[in-house]
Amino acid sequence: GENVEQHPSTLSVQEGDSAVIKCTYSDSASNYFPWYKQELGKRPQLIIDIRSNVGEKKDQRIAVTLNKTAKHFSLHITETQPEDSAVYFCAAIERFQKLVFGTGTRLLVSP
């Protein structure tokens, strides 16, 4: 089955800096890659996603890139703000209709 690895596990940045979180996946048949944000004590919420026929997608300060050949995808947050502090999860959709999640990255944005 699909296996998703996520790095780093923790990431500390100063407000205004950029943050990059990277994930790799194992199943070349996976074709959908969402990113979820989970604030402390809250539920995970979808923030952006990308399909395998697209190389990059942007939504204001966040963007996701996908390299199908290398089987990795990344989340980029520019001009980070304290409210970006949260745990971020990447995921890949496994061929049998299941999402497989990475282990999460705790992002801390210091003022």
Next chain:
Amino acid sequence: NAGVTQTPKFRVLKTGQSMTLLCAQDMNHEYMYWYRQDPGMGLRLIHYSVGEGTTAKGEVPDGYNVSRLKKQNFLLGLESAAPSQTSVYFCASGPRAREQYFGPGTRLTVT
């Protein structure tokens, strides 16, 4: 429109006790999922359902059972709770596998 709700929000069990967690959604979603979230391990799929009357095993199904007798409800049962089942449990539902909406979570402690 309440979205995805979970009952109860918190529960403390003694080893060997049983309980049922209820997930309810009012969005007429076909797909429903149960995950557990443990520190450093991300979200791991326990069981899922692709429609009323169907269930399937996920990544960590041992010690849990599920039922989907009604389309809007997905029940997770623990027949004999163990300390290893201490976790935060999230339910999710969606119209398709790639579109999942999470409930608020249930924090379960087994002593």
